[in-house]
Amino acid sequence: MPRPSQIDAQRKRLLPIVCQVFSELGYRRTTTAELARRCHVRENILYRLWRDKRAMFLAAIDDIFQSRVDRWNQILAKRPTPRQAVEAMVAYEAKHQGEFGFYRVVFTALVEADDPEIRKAITTMYQRFHTRIQDMIETNRELDQKTPGISSDATAWAIIGLATVSNIIRELKLLRPRQREEMFARTAQYLIQGDSR
Amino acid sequence: MPRPSQIDAQRKRLLPIVCQVFSELGYRRTTTAELARRCHVRENILYRLWRDKRAMFLAAIDDIFQSRVDRWNQILAKRPTPRQAVEAMVAYEAKHQGEFGFYRVVFTALVEADDPEIRKAITTMYQRFHTRIQDMIETNRELDQKTPGISSDATAWAIIGLATVSNIIRELKLLRPRQREEMFARTAQYLIQGDSR
DNA sequence: GCATATAGTAAGTATTCACTTAATATACAT
DNA sequence: ATGTATATTAAGTGAATACTTACTATATGC
Numbered sequence: 001m002p003r004p005s006q007i008d009a010q011r012k013r014l015l016p017i018v019c020q021v022f023s024e025l026g027y028r029r030t031t032t033a034e035l036a037r038r039c040h041v042r043e044n045i046l047y048r049l050w051r052d053k054r055a056m057f058l059a060a061i062d063d064i065f066q067s068r069v070d071r072w073n074q075i076l077a078k079r080p081t082p083r084q085a086v087e088a089m090v091a092y093e094a095k096h097q098g099e100f101g102f103y104r105v106v107f108t109a110l111v112e113a114d115d116p117e118i119r120k121a122i123t124t125m126y127q128r129f130h131t132r133i134q135d136m137i138e139t140n141r142e143l144d145q146k147t148p149g150i151s152s153d154a155t156a157w158a159i160i161g162l163a164t165v166s167n168i169i170r171e172l173k174l175l176r177p178r179q180r181e182e183m184f185a186r187t188a189q190y191l192i193q194g195d196s197r
Numbered sequence: 198m199p200r201p202s203q204i205d206a207q208r209k210r211l212l213p214i215v216c217q218v219f220s221e222l223g224y225r226r227t228t229t230a231e232l233a234r235r236c237h238v239r240e241n242i243l244y245r246l247w248r249d250k251r252a253m254f255l256a257a258i259d260d261i262f263q264s265r266v267d268r269w270n271q272i273l274a275k276r277p278t279p280r281q282a283v284e285a286m287v288a289y290e291a292k293h294q295g296e297f298g299f300y301r302v303v304f305t306a307l308v309e310a311d312d313p314e315i316r317k318a319i320t321t322m323y324q325r326f327h328t329r330i331q332d333m334i335e336t337n338r339e340l341d342q343k344t345p346g347i348s349s350d351a352t353a354w355a356i357i358g359l360a361t362v363s364n365i366i367r368e369l370k371l372l373r374p375r376q377r378e379e380m381f382a383r384t385a386q387y388l389i390q391g392d393s394r
Numbered sequence: 395g396c397a398t399a400t401a402g403t404a405a406g407t408a409t410t411c412a413c414t415t416a417a418t419a420t421a422c423a424t
Numbered sequence: 425a426t427g428t429a430t431a432t433t434a435a436g437t438g439a440a441t442a443c444t445t446a447c448t449a450t451a452t453g454c
Contacts, residue, residue, distance in 0.1 A: 004422075005430070026308040028225035032412055042433065044414075053412065107304040111223040113368055123369045130371075150387050154380045158355070158388075161362030165354055168361075171310055172320045174327075183351045190347050191355075191388075201452075202400065229442060239403065241444075250442065 011049045011059075014039045019060045023101040026108035027057055054117065061109060061121045064102050065128065072132070082140040086192060089136065094184040098167035130156050137192055144193065155191050162187055208246045208256075211236045216257045220298040223305035224254055251314065258306060258318045261299050262325065269329070279337040283389060286333065291381040295364035327353050334389055341390065352388050359384055 017039050022030050032053055036043040050056045075092055079085040109122040134156040141152065150158070166184045169175050175183065189195060214236050219227050229250055233240040247253045272289055276282040306319040331353040338349065347355070363381045366372050372380065386392060 007430090010431095026225075026305075028223075029308070031410080033410090043412085044434095045432070047413065048431090104308050108223075108308055110365060110368060111226070111301050111305055119369065123371070126365065126369060126371060149392065150384055154384050157362055157366065157380055158359055158384045161358035161360075162355055163358075164361050164365075165358030168307060168323065169354065171307060172316070172323060174320070174323060183354055187347055187351050187355045187388075191384075195346065204400090207401095228440080230440090240442085241404095242402070244443065245401085 007049060010045075014041070014046075014049065015059060015063050018056050019063050019105075020100070022057060022060045022105050022108075023064075024104070026104040027112055028108065030057075054115070057105075057109070058117060058121050060105060061118075061125060064105055065125045068102075069128075069132070082136070082143060086136060086140045090185055090188045090192075093163060094166075094181040094188070097163055097184065098170040103164070103167040103171075126160070129160060133159055140192065149194075150191065158191050159188055162191070204246060207242075211238070211243075211246065212256055212260050215253050216260050216302075217297070219254060219257045219302050219305075220261075221301070223301045224309055225305065227254075251312070254302075254306070255314060255318050257302060258315075258322060261302055262322045265299075266325075266329070279333070279340060283333060283337045287382055287385045287389075290360060291363075291378040291385070294360055294381065295367040300361070300364040300368075323357070326357060330356055337389065346391075347388065355388050356385055359388070 018035055021035055021038050024030075025034070030053075032043050032046060035056065036046055039046065046056065050059060072089065075088050076085050079088045106122065106125075109118050113119040113122065134152050137152045137155050137159075162184060166180060169180050169183075170177075174180075215232060218232055218235050221227075222231070227250075229240050229243060232253065233243055236243065243253065247256060268289075269286065272285050273282050276285045303319065303322075306315050310316040310319065331349050334349045334352050334356075359381060363377060366377050366380075367374075371377075
């Protein structure tokens, strides 16, 4: 028998680096040469782990979603009540939104949405985020007597929009960090609970 | 005397086509060959009108902002009261948001924001949009007795976020057109006037 | 008509990029 | 030890791309 394959292990090892490079440069600007350089391997080794550059990008999209969800679960685990959960999430996102430049992956994926596989990956990602946020809003509202005039569905989309613009504000330094955090937190609160505190 | 230059006239003539191509493909995917093809001229003619591809892109960014502002002014001219103005704007944007794919220009510009000129162009564009929207919200609120708990500044950013996510929803067909329009209109109303009608 | 600068044609160039190939070295089961 | 598939190295390839150059045609003021 030959030596056992370590392809899976290496894929797992290099994926975070691949994610980071795509997050810095987006899809088109990222070159396979740069990916290899940052991973400290040769290009053809990357091509043994993934069929082509697009497969590397798709893997990055999935990993970004997965690690974000893991992070959320981590935060939610420590907050017993829905109210605490929402508040912790809003506070966390207000602060860390856009920290790793993942939005560059998402934005460049959207521009490549004529590619069926990329479209599917990014569509699934948005749907999952939306569902998760909407669930959180609903469980939170069930315990509240007064409900804002906006459906949980629309509210979840508005929150995603707010997160997106928050990324852009961070990137372009349109607000100072404190102002940006406050803007996100207050508006999110208002949307979710009809209350800006 | 030689024949008079028609460079300005031709720049003006070709710019809408250049805008459209960048709106379809974003910055990196747009090739100068494709631009020339769509303009029905040779590449070197484009290079006589603009210094390089980036200059073509910068011109497109400005033109997109300008034509949007013109459109808004057109709409606002017909609405005497601030209330009517806001309602007309919301209705218009709910319907036409993302129609021409301009968001691809904006998103790819953001990914190129390490280039100082592109960063400046896109930063200025966001600031101008924000100011304009904030003004509109404020004049509208002055006439209203009850005011929502969110500052006009934050509200304007939230509206931009809502518009952005509305573009994404359209692109990925995450909602049917009617649902998307309703989502935008109701949420925008709620943000601006604290009322979802 | 003539001088002159613009408009347009066609081909080319240097570089970059995704992806490949050929070769050698290495590790593991038997 | 040996066979066999994996790991790594290094060089290469064809296509695409931003931008250029050399040349011809044309319009305009005198």
